Amino acid sequence: MNEKVLMKGNEAFAEAAIRSGCRYYFGYPITPQNEITEYMSRELPKHGGSFVQAESEIAAINMAYGGAAAGGKVLISSSSPGIALMQEGFSFLCSTEIPLVILSVSRGGPGVGTIQPGQADYYQSTRGGGNGDYHLFVFAPSSIQEAVDMMARAFEIAEEYRNPVMIYVDGVLGQMMEPVILPKPIPAISGDEISKLRPWAMTGTGGKREHNVIKSLYLKPEELEARILDMDQKYQKAKNELVLCKTEGLKEAEIVFVAYGSTARITEEAIELLAEEGIKAGLIRPVSLWPFPYDVFDQIPDTVNAVISVELSMGQMIDDVKIGCRGRFPVSLSGRVGGILITPPEIAADARKALGVRA
């Protein structure tokens, strides 16, 4: 039943969303995630769902807002400059508490940049460019399987917290093929079920209840402050409940890497290279980027000499790594940009440099 198939990342993510009960997708083509849009255009109608090719990412996120506010289970996806345009909508969706899953398949920037993979959208994903006090919940899987498994959970979290959830991968995971076990499909909700399960949604009053209003405007400052404090309770709860992180070899480590997504897999190979030279390196792999697993850094023993943030950026997660380290260790960056993947020997070389060891 749970068959193992060889699939391209983007197609596997789309299929996982459909199997998680998603029936609505609104998108605009942008590389390297076009397979998601194409897959949804083919497959959603077969499942009684709808696909709309929007005229822009701004329209796409607003269609998603409308669909989700009307009670639909909605996925949206894009890549770096497209996500930038959607950020207006992210702020609105957070403030109106509309559940939605966002798949961000990042490439190298800034600007148009390149269609090759990059991780320079860490700030964009975890800090956001939309206005106001809001947060997306951001998860960064490092394999297609992990992303596929995360999809159903992302919809659950979005529903439970009534907040958008982002799955943030880079173009490597979107474009590569891996064997993957797809989740068992769960039934979609429709019609009267929507009104029952999502009583807040715009489904028409039917003359049976007060009218539902989905709003983010609060003209009285005290009302808005109360609203933001309410939202913050949710975000504080998320900090307790949604932190996800994997660690390897911290206890024996003399140096610790921090890496997420596909970069974490490259770093694991670097750790093997260093082991051959007798250098013991550990790994912290944040899976939730917001909330960030700061507490995990307390597990790093005082005997560690250096911490290296490995990123396909000029150093963005490194800020969170420094917060996590609380000044206990020197923190440096190992990374490549411009769409170039860092290699295990390059990471190993940066580790030797940080340790003051010659090759």
Added chain:
Amino acid sequence: MTAVFQYTKGMLPEETTYCPGCTHGIAHRLIMEVLDEKGLLGQTIGVAPIGCSILAHHYMNVDMCESAHGRAPAIATGIRRVQKDKIIFTYQGDGDLASIGTGEIVQAAHRGEKFTTFFINNAIYGMTGGQMAPTSLIGQRTTTSAEGRDKDSAGMPIRMAELIATLDGAVFVERVSVDSPANIRKAKKAVQNAIEVQEKRLGFGFVEILSTCPTNWGLNPVKSLEWLRENMIPYYPLGTLKHPGEVK
């Protein structure tokens, strides 16, 4: 005693935030009255814009959401996919629809989205304090065209109904005014027609309603109606531009 005129069920008993003499109230009432008379209030979903009428959901007794600047047609597009059997409308002003949201309205009309847009054109930005709109008339003084709108730098006022009518997906397009009892009756008829077109899912419906903004025009309510008649109607002619089965 027989009541000859009473509060319509679609309007909530709220005091509106609109300025004295503003015609938003008339437009609100016409839409809600038509939906009530058709027994559709319980099946209707509305999208409010950015602008003075962002608070339309305070007054209209149907499920509604707010939208970001100009995005109401995209939002309505999403709602339509999930709530296939509902009546859906957007209510938008000229800054919202004819400026920042031109892309969304043109593309929604182009796709032939099965909802209705009520476009309130008062030729000025109201809520932000009287700046020039794309629909401001040549020579019209606003806070960002203090010497009067100049066509060389600001272009000619945009006629949205005519623009929308060129798109195949738009099947009902009419421009009305709410400056006189006779015109208000015609406006109601246009709203009725637009909703009927939507009930039959024939395509996109667009009703442009010429309206006043006494506060930002710097005129009293009566003078505002005169200004609308003398200046707006000649440039924005009233009438049906498109009706299913016939193009006038």
